[in-house]
Amino acid sequence: MKVAQSIHLLSMECDYPASKKNKLTHPMDIDCTVKEEATDAGSTNQHFHWSQWQLLDSILPTGGFAHSYGLEAGMQSRMVNRPEDLGPFVVQVLENTGSLLLPFVYCASKSPDAATWVKLDQLLEATLTNEVSRKASMSQGSALLRVAASVFTEIQTLQDLRQTFLGSKNLSFHHAPIFGLICGLVGFDHETTQRAYMFITMRDVISAATRLNLIGPLAASVLQHQVAADAERMLQKWRDRGVEAATQTAPLLDALQGCHAYMFSRLFCS
């Protein structure tokens, strides 16, 4: 596991349990020691979890809530009509995410540097031929980069990358490579990074379904747990591939999502 650069940890060491028998202890009697523990695997591990959960929390302001991943077009074309139709739809979206986008997430997390990022971004720009999903990817990617750079101020590489490419015309700031890049820099291993990308996709489609009134929030939570097994299967099937192998596996969904801008009244951007 890659350790994020110069993380300083403040840890409150509680003496209480060890000295219970020997001291007259008062509940407020806590021995506070401030330590620099950058190399302590145990503490770094615990600190890392907070970053990991924050990155995957839907409260992170990356604008993911504005996208339905083709679900709204699916509903308006009567492909998805009842709550029972949502499960298979989510699985198709996950399969396509795995086959088309995981290679970009994986390659970015393996080499989180400027040269790789630019190449991946330009290739994904040529690969996302569906304008609706291309624009969604750009808006989510740039939002994620902005948030991550603001939040993880201790990761110098991230700050430098953002500074270098801000306003650049050569970059489209696509979501998948940025997601892989940030996870790689924060310290996720490659498998977790790819699983995380599948997770946020699943999370956002199901969330969109509740806002589209297709399914209630409780039933949505039940479905999310049921689909997890399929999501894991998709991850294992499509993980760790090179970008030359990226392929789409849902042509019907692609054609439908491309119709998003034709819908007269719509809730979502994509």
Added chain:
Amino acid sequence: MAGLAAAVEAAATGVLRVEKVRGRSAVTRCFAKYPLKLIAPSKVAPASCGAAWIYAITYGGGIVSGDRISCAVTVGDACTAAMTTQSSTKVYKAVDSKCSEQVLEARVGKDALLALIPDPVTCFSTARYHQKQVFHVFTDSNLVIVDWFTSGRYESGEKWKFSFYKSINHIILEDQPLFIDSVLLEESSNCSIADRMQGYNVVAMVVLLGPKLKHIQDQMQDEVKKMMSVQLRPPTSAGGRYTSRPQPLCPQMPPLIASCSPFGRMGTGMVARITAVSTESVYSFLRHHLAALESFLGASPYSAS
């Protein structure tokens, strides 16, 4: 670069070169070996037009398991060429899981136009098919690519029974990737291709690239938007999760779905994605939207005759 192109030509099943001869596009090299046959009839376009038409035909009308057909095409500067087929390309059942393969490498010159307008690919039950098409273009090259396939001999009930279909289309603009597309449909135990494709039997992609095709692109985008917007509507309040009893009428999906997307930084390209229930409806769609190509090619693609 010249050495690489020569190497590709040497290994190819078919080689085609279109160059200007006395001011008109003419086929200056037309070589093909089994199982491919290339025919360049001179009567397709009127003499005044100056476009070259080439038919790619396979012996037996289809591709057998394990066959590999590769074609190297060069369209010279300011030339116009159309490549098509006589009928749909049939891909026969896989023997020993061997894949049938078609590879095309095309170089389109400056101010040239290449229209690749074949009939669809039809994969029979258990067939395995892989296709790769790479187009090298300049900023003012023009390109029409129609790439489509059906669910099989669906009128006889063979629907999405093939095992593996993969089609790759790359457009490279002066060594930079401009359009990188890959579609894969593979039979899996978890979700059948048929389930994924709902009731649709045809998947088509149309790419239009280049300054000469701008008006065709614009017209297609407008008409597709008009056609689709009337078919897409939010679910009524009677449906949705509050319905406790089954709906009497099953809501119908549109028989043909199409969407257009521009691509390329300068928006010089456009890709249309189509899924449809019937092959005939897609022939109709292509005939209508590509009719304006007649002024370049001398004949309208997919004409009813």
